[in-house]
Amino acid sequence: MRLLIGVSGGIAAYKALETARLAVRAGHAVRVMQTPTSMRFVGKASFAAITGAPVLSSEFEQDPARGAYPGEPVPDRAPISHLALVERADVYLVAPASANTIAKLAAGAADNLVTTAALAASCPVVVAPAMNNRMYAHPATQGNLRTLEAHGVEVIPPGEGELASYGERGVGRLPEPEALLSVCETIAAHRRPAAGPAQDLAGVRVLVTAGGTREPIDSVRYIGNRSSGRMGLALAAAARARGAEVTLILANVSLPVPEGVRVVRVETANQLAAACAEEFPGCEVLLMAAAVADFRPSAPVEHKLKKTGPDAPNKVELEPTEDVLSVLADRRRPGQVLIGFAAEHGSGAAALGREKLERKRLDAIVVNDISRADIGFDAEENEVLIIARDGLQRHIPRAAKRAVAAEVLNQAQRLREPAQ
Numbered sequence: 084m085r086l087l088i089g090v091s092g093g094i095a096a097y098k099a100l101e102t103a104r105l106a107v108r109a110g111h112a113v114r115v116m117q118t119p120t121s122m123r124f125v126g127k128a129s130f131a132a133i134t135g136a137p138v139l140s141s142e143f144e145q146d147p148a149r150g151a152y153p154g155e156p157v158p159d160r161a162p163i164s165h166l167a168l169v170e171r172a173d174v175y176l177v178a179p180a181s182a183n184t185i186a187k188l189a190a191g192a193a194d195n196l197v198t199t200a201a202l203a204a205s206c207p208v209v210v211a212p213a214m215n216n217r218m219y220a221h222p223a224t225q226g227n228l229r230t231l232e233a234h235g236v237e238v239i240p241p242g243e244g245e246l247a248s249y250g251e252r253g254v255g256r257l258p259e260p261e262a263l264l265s266v267c268e269t270i271a272a273h274r275r276p277a278a279g280p281a282q283d284l285a286g287v288r289v290l291v292t293a294g295g296t297r298e299p300i301d302s303v304r305y306i307g308n309r310s311s312g313r314m315g316l317a318l319a320a321a322a323r324a325r326g327a328e329v330t331l332i333l334a335n336v337s338l339p340v341p342e343g344v345r346v347v348r349v350e351t352a353n354q355l356a357a358a359c360a361e362e363f364p365g366c367e368v369l370l371m372a373a374a375v376a377d378f379r380p381s382a383p384v385e386h387k388l389k390k391t392g393p394d395a396p397n398k399v400e401l402e403p404t405e406d407v408l409s410v411l412a413d414r415r416r417p418g419q420v421l422i423g424f425a426a427e428h429g430s431g432a433a434a435l436g437r438e439k440l441e442r443k444r445l446d447a448i449v450v451n452d453i454s455r456a457d458i459g460f461d462a463e464e465n466e467v468l469i470i471a472r473d474g475l476q477r478h479i480p481r482a483a484k485r486a487v488a489a490e491v492l493n494q495a496q497r498l499r500e501p502a503q
């Protein structure tokens with residue numbers, strides 16, 4: 084990947100150095116541009132030493148490498164445009180993105196090389212905000228970020244915790260360099276012309292659960308949920324296409340099953356728990372997309388309950404089911420990656436997802452907001468937030484479940500093989 088990094092002024096500029104270093108180590112060709120202010124935090128010499136290429140900070144400056152990325156021959160002539168670097172980039176990452184630079188990008192200002200390049204970019208632009216928590220929470224900054232997203236910019240939300248400035252905590256922390264690089268790599272991979280999916284999961288055993296469990300009340304009635312199984316089927320198909328050995332535990336799914344996938348059919352939460360217990364030890368990745376009942380009727384009857392008469396029920400007593408994911412997390416062996424799914428309502432969805440991630444000791448959780456009727460349950464599309472245990476958060480804007488599945492697998496792969 085040809086990665087162009089635009090660095091703006093903030094203490095987290097030092098993390099851009101580390102991001103550049105990791106990218107170079109991963110074999111990417113990296114060039115860096117800096118805002119004048121950012122050079123007061125980290126100098127050009129450091130970026131130049133790490134990337135092995137000149138660093139630009141002004142549109143009036145001649146590029147000694149004439150627009151070439153490391154590893155490429157330097158052209159005989161200087162490019163006509165000062166935008167040669169961004170024209171040739173696969174991904175343009177602005178990190179850290181200061182509140183000031185974000186405001187300028189949202190307004191379409193082009194007053195330095197970093198902002199001008201963003202305006203001229205035809206490649207994907209990724210912006211990673213980093214600032215004081217009050218600056219981040221300010222409606223002006225939030226509005227600017229929404230504007231950028233509406234313009235198609237990928238915004239990597241900052242993490243929460245200790246901020247770079249001494250003694251400060253809150254939301255505004257630049258994600259770790261590994262996470263920044265992973266987002267850029269994912270985006271660059273999606274841009275690559277299709278030559279069939281990469282076989283990056285060849286031989287990896289992936290266990291997927293899909294659908295919704297049904298808990299019997301009597302011989303014909305049950306308590307169920309609206310999960311169609313589409314998300315799990317998309318995960319299974321995507322994993323298989325990338326070379327994985329896939330086992331799919333299907334709870335009451337009537338849709339067609341992808342080819343080349345081993346299927347285990349279940350109905351109740353109990354059966355699903357038993358199937359998972361059986362299959363889990365043999366997998367490297369568990370994707371728990373099934374909607375498993377939290378409660379079941381405590382005394383299901385084996386015949387059909389009558390509408391009238393002494394047998395007619397006026398209430399159904401419930402008892403909790405086993406928490407399948409927590410039980411599996413307790414039995415995990417090193418190297419296994421567990422990814423859960425959370426269907427939550429409204430604005431608190433992300434916080435509830437994060438809480439579930441920690442309580443169930445998962446590696447990542449995929450949260451979708453079920454207050455929206457157009458996505459999620461029984462829909463072809465989904466819009467999710469993926470939260471990983473290492474702090475990475477990826478918002479996947481509304482997309483086909485197939486595209487969401489691809490990103491979930493990218494994250495599973497990343498968590499399986501953390502950057503060195």
Ligand SMILES: Cc1cc2nc3c(=O)[nH]c(=O)nc-3n(C[C@H](O)[C@H](O)[C@H](O)COP(=O)(O)O)c2cc1C
Nearest residue numbers: 091092093094118120121181182183184213214215
């Ligand atoms: C010590 C120090 C730390 C700063 N840290 C940040 C920061 O983390 N995020 C931010 O948005 N601005 C930060 N600023 C303010 C920016 O440097 C300032 O808004 C500047 O105009 C940004 O310019 P640029 O966006 O062109 O790089 C900091 C300023 C100082 C003096």
